[in-house]
Amino acid sequence: MNEPLFSYRQMAADTILQHVDAPIDDASEDGIVICAGGPTYFVQAYVLLRLLRHLGCRLPIELWYRGPAEMPPQMQQLVEPLDIRLVDAMEICRRNGVEELQGWAIKPFAMLHSRFRRVLYLDSDNVPVDDPSYLFDAPEFRNFGSLFWTDRHRGGETPYGTIHPDAWSAFNVPLANEPEFESGQVLVDRKIVQRELALTLHFNQQAEFYYQFVYGDKDTFRFAWNRLGRKYATVPFGPSSPPNYGVLYQHDPDGRIIFQHRARAKWDLHQNNRVVPGFRHGPLCVSILHELRRSWADVIAEWKDGSSAIEREHAVRLIDRTDLKCSASPTQEAAIRFRSNGTIESKLQMLPRYWQLAEQPNGTVTLNLIGGEAAPIRLHWSGSYWTGVRVSGERHRVVIYSGSKPSTKSLMLAYPIHRHASVRSSYDLTPAPEFRSFDPYPSSNETHPAAFTYQSEDDYPSSRRALLSTPYPNSPLAEQKQASPVAARRSDAAESNAYPEQTRLRLNVDPDSDEAYQRQTPWRVRLEGGELYEPYAGDSIYQATSDHSYASRSAPRAGRKKQRQVARAVKIYGLPRTCTNLAAVLLRKNFDVAVYANELGWKHGPNLMWCGDKVKGERLVYVLCTRHPYAWLVSAYRFEIGSGFQHRSFSDFVLGTSQVYPNQNPVDVYNVLNRVWLRMAVSRHRIYHLRSESLQQCQRGAMQQIGKTLHLASAGGDFRSVRERIGPDETVRQQDFDPSWYRRKQYLEFFDDRLLRDVNARLDNDLVGDLGYQLSTV
Structure with missing residues (x-):
């Protein structure tokens, strides 16, 4: 593992810990959520909405869009008779301090902020066969609080390149041989899975990183649920699809076709739509399109005017111009034309079919190229041209310009994730060729990447490379400010995470000359030495080399018995007051191992280390410390009172929030982290x-x-016990520890019958059973 990857894992861990569930009334209604805006997706949504009502669906429906420009008044008037609640996602973003909501991120955002408790999300290009309301009563959904549909592919490389082999490491979940998700339809109970939706949203807001490994949003749901250990149900029947028609037929839990997802066969208002074998309600959908076409000219005229000044300004520069060109890669360049109906015309291969301008909550505007088989492209205005990259797949720089091609040079920063991939971020140097500074991590004010490989793009000399790192105090491995005494000890990284020797670097980034421009930078270079962390996968071990490539060491040959490797590196996790300090001391005393407590991430927080990571060449194993939930609640309460936190009753603590984990209910903390x-x-x-x-x-x-169990290397000699009380940071207190109070279960005196019922209702009973504990019956 490298430090940029570590930083993304840290941000995901922060999302897990910092999310606060919004209150949801049990009486909240069920409903359908659809995201659509702009001409292309409004057409799809209009057909879907009309068909739902035709099929007798009386569920309330929310139609989400990004700002008035995506849904001008004429569009709104078309859906008003259908009893639809329109929701401006940009307005919700501003209320919640969200600066950008790009691409597929609107899907988990809408599910998370919907007014419905139980949400059936449908892509706008989905076509139901029957009224889907009965799905809310499916036993699979009621048992797990979430129901997903699978895709045709099962991991690995696919025609879409959907799952990269290193996705499991990037998302920090164990490798699993399971079907990919198809998120054209998702059923969730928000009261149960708010935190999972928040993590899914985080993955999609960090698309620049995570979309290197998955195709869009669809598997971010799967990885978020797996990251949080949340069980889910999937429909036991995979999709069927007529060859070469771009439509997926999805089934209900009983095997009947219920959804027809036109993922690559979107409705076209102005051309004949192909007849798809086995497609239900086709003639009705076409008649709805004919009806919509009669009023479409006025809708498009209003949409072209827009309601945002910045969008109108850029639309004028795009629509029906014949002098625009698109450079999609170093070898692909052709004319491009943006039509007023939202379509794109170009001879370039693998270019999306539709375009859309979107003003963000922070006042900037993006040009999104979407739809068809090609991966979406997100572009930003540089002042004289549009520039950006595909959100997945090959991430060549895409430029849209008029006249001669801009003499743009970009700085490509790439950092290796594992043996298969290096993540690249492109920075355009034309607006500021002197390369003053840049923020490769604009999404976080606290963590910054600490290792990049500098590479060039286009005609930059390929030999001009250096491995860059931030100064140590800004490293994500360094200690961070925390809100509590326990959290303040998240990182004792001085020993295990010390950087190799570094020096100052004069970095050349002048577009015209390798020698003409030299500037002292605030970055430091790592001259040599391999990564501290090395990936481990199956029976092959990949050793990080000095140039940050990975060399494979052969696994034992078939038929030869593989000898279990002795473990010499142990990472401890567990809630405070679960004997993590005592366990660390005993492990150090009795085994020849390096014990990592707050190194490699806070031991009381979500794991930052992946199950396949290695440390300094050693296989990393884990010890998870737990305590009975009743005993832990009492111990955590006594710790907070004894540590000088604000005094309150035990009941207020259990039903309120922890001060060690700010704004989090302690029972929820017990569930989530374990x-x-x-x-x-x-x-x-x-x-x-x-x-x-x-x-x-x-x-x-x-x-x-x-x-x-873990095959730890013994330290030899007699067993060394610990009788003293072990305090924070493994300090030994000169007093014996007597656990008899807990053995006699005297902690139950803190609970009355009502409080015990409330705690039992909030605890994850399956989790408690998995931990080997039993709850008291009242």
């Missing part, structure tokens, strides 16, 4: 679940079992 940590348990030889009760009862037996 689910996250347990999700790492892909192999019993990589993670050991240590109950604090077992450790307190018999230290020797617990340590022996850990050593045997």
